[in-house]
Amino acid sequence: MLVVVDMGNTNITMGLYKEDTLIGNYRLTTKLQRTSDEYGFMILSFLQAYQVTVEDIKDVIISSVVPKIMYSFTNSIRKYFHKEPIIVGPGVKTGISIKYDNPRSLGSDRIVDAVGAYYSHHCACLVIDFGTATTFDVISSNGEFMGGAIAPGIGISAEMLSNRAAQLPEVAIKKPQHIIGKNTVEGMQAGVVYGYIGLTEKLIKEIKKQYSEPLKVISTGGLGRMIYHETDLIDAYDKDLTFKGLKIIYDMQKRD
Incomplete structure (x- = not known):
């Protein structure tokens, strides 16, 4: 499964893909003071709501326009999912x-x-x-x-x-x-x-x-x-x- 994350100035939205089907989504308010543990528990709660485990997640891809929260958020992915997230930016192929x-x-x-x-x-x-x-x-x-x-x-x-x-x-x-x-x-x-x-x-x-x-x-x-x-x-x-x-x-x- 794939977790897709859009980090905006007002909200962070997350989607869960099973193969090519979006099976779930989750929205939380963008706050600058959250720790990597807080983000980690929120993402785990999102997965649990759809009866998905950490082991089911193959990858995580992130688009962000809020650089100040990227350190904590990406660390939560590394700590709780043992994955290096793909960050949309220079060097990432987009086809555009x-x-x-x-x-x-x-x-x-x-x-x-x-x-x-x-x-x-x-x-x-x-x-x-x-x-x-x-x-x-x-x-x-x-x-x-x-x-x-x-x-x-x-x-x-x-x-x-x-x-x-x-x-x-x-x-x-x-x-x-x-x-x-x-x-x-x-x-x-x-x-x-x-x-x-x-x-x-x-x-x-x-x-x-x-x-x-x-x-x-x-x-x-x-x-x-x-x-x-x-x-x-x-x-x-x-x-x-x-x-x-x-x-x-x-x-x-x-x-x-």
């Missing part, structure tokens, strides 16, 4: 050609999503990952990462609104019943959600206008489903896109 000014500055999460989209759909894609930040990335029909746009995530947008305006409360990110809010909470939800739909649609249109190939638009990430249901410009939502990308990258290493 990076057409970026400085490829080393590109987050591994964006590369992994590009791999998942391109090798799942086999066409030019625009991948939108609704995470802490929202990324809009273009992958050509030849499997080239062409670049993209980065916007503040919808969660950050709502958080900054309440943090910077003393009389505005924290609100749940959900579509309100009316765009003309009848109270402060509804008004904030309308502005954040509908405003973000508008941001998403505008970026999709401008990217398609400037790029020569037809693009299949694929969304992923925690809030990707909500935005997907509110616009006709996103062709598909894939909550497991990052896991798929990690599995594809792992298989490429094993074929070499």
